[in-house]
Amino acid sequence: MALVSYVLNGKEKESRVGQEIAGKIKQIASELGYQPNHLAKSLRSGKTHTIGLIIADISNPFFANIARVVEDEAKRHGYTVIIGSSDENAEKSRDLLNVLINRQVDGFIIVSAEDSQEQVQYLKDKKIPFVLLDRYFPAIQTDFVSTNHYKAAYNAGVHLVKNGYKRIGMIAYDSQLFHMQERIRGYVEALTDNHIPFQEHWLKRVRISAIEQGVKAAIDEMMASEQPVDALIFATYSLAINGLKYINELRLNVPGDLAIVSFGQAEAFDLYYCPITYLKQPIGLLGQTAVELLVKKLKEPQAEPSQILMEAELIIRASSKTKSLVNN
Template identity: 40%
Template sequence: MKKKISINDIAQQLGVSITTVSFILNGRAQEKRISEKLVKKVLDFVQEVNYKPSSLARSLRTGKTNIIGLMVEDISDPFFSAIARAIEAIAYQSGYKIIYCSTENATEKTRELIAMYNERHVDGYIIVPPEGVEQDIKLLLDTGKPVVLIDRYLPAIDTDFVVVDNEKSAYDATCHLIANGYKNIAFVTIDSLQPQMLDRLSGYEKAMQANGLPQLVKEIAYKSSEQAMQHIAAFIDRKKEVDAIFFATNYLCVSGLKATAGKGINIPQSIGVVSFDDYELFELYSPSITTVSQPTDKIAEHAINLLISRLKKAVSDKKFQKIILPTSLIVRKSSVR
């Protein structure tokens, strides 16, 4: 097997010091006043022998791996996968690689993944945090690792985050249903204390209260689509007065559509439907589904640019940014009768 060439070999072959070669390869030749002629000589030789620097050695030398850890709830979910793709593209252009994983919204799994990333010396983190990981994230911040939270924030932790205006978005979507003649609107959500879910519930409640309408909330301890479908079907059977349902997530909406289809319920004549979070199949479904669409590209852009700014010390370490983005209500046939 051919021996892999090292920086020592380059220095010996060219008759220069290892330090000089290192400065040139790390882009510090001008700073160290190394002649252009020597820089060209080293770079030409490096290209000729196809030298590949060791990422481990470079990270030990610079203290950086140029790797970012991205932790989302479910990478297969269309919302999170769209964000992950956009983050990866922007990061790559800036010289960073992304390692991503799914936490399944499980506290213990998230802690283990944070520990794993820390062992691999990732430079920074973009995290969709479940409940109960406040101390783990605080420890990262205390050790100088930048952390940007997306989709939700942790009230007890002061760090950068990028979210959408969940309360206003849910308020506007509920008002849209009311404006289209629906009066007994149910809100189907997951049994969770996560801030984004509480804000969506609050938006629904405020809209119903402002219009003097009864509030019908169904919370589901989500475990599977089949289980959620059964709960929604049973809820519809019990609450015969329901004439519209606002689903707090797209996966709940998918379960809800299966439940209504199984019962032969006509949408939007019998029950109107709105989903928080768009999904490409909602546009193709018959009838097409009205959704609150989150700006995935903007979320990704703000999150990765903010993290890279932190890594490059381009923003103050003391002033954390709380970025709240607007959403778009995409009106389709499921909510208009």
């Protein structure tokens, strides 16, 4: 049947199959409203030069900025980026993957949502090229580039201990995602490694679907105890923004009443009355590397997965000032 295929793709002299038969096949195909399957075609020709980028939440400036970097880098490589936002929702993530697979993207860069592990396994099984960005599943061998979330949280905890804080809390998401587990693990180990016995009520887990109320309740509980926390690590940008607004409402002084370190980064941290110490993830390098890994994957689908962890940098500012200096 290869000969017939040639006819419709116009790659062979029609004489090889006979003009009459060729004409008939073309007529049938045309009358059926059929045209070459672009997916099959692009699999043969190599590329549609389009990348699908699935991010977890477009309204989070960390992901919005990552998207901007991915686009710039993809353009340098000759790719156009189509973006979908899963809003941290596995069902929406599945819809988007389906839509973009049907739209014949060459491959994906994905910031995975909660409970989307099966989708990643599916892509892997179907040999659809992808790179995970920022979040990955240790149980699945995939290409990924991510911040070392454990180390980042560990450094934040050690920094607060060294600056004299003794009751250090963390507000995190109630999530099974590995990066969140790693942030929690890093925080807990920073305390125990530095002779501060971790106390369960210092760690609050907030549901992602009810951040505002969750953060308020968490701070209320932490501050109401006889020995309120004197420092707080926010495990994400959204937790921090909600937390800082509530801390202002409560008229708590930062860092006098409560020192702050946060994940995420945003103009809001710079413009706060007491600039916020934060873990600066290498957004530019993360985005660039994700594109490079995907481009490499598209060229060499059989290559071993590349798995890259990058370090976050702790940007130390007034919100976590040495405790003895604050009280002066």
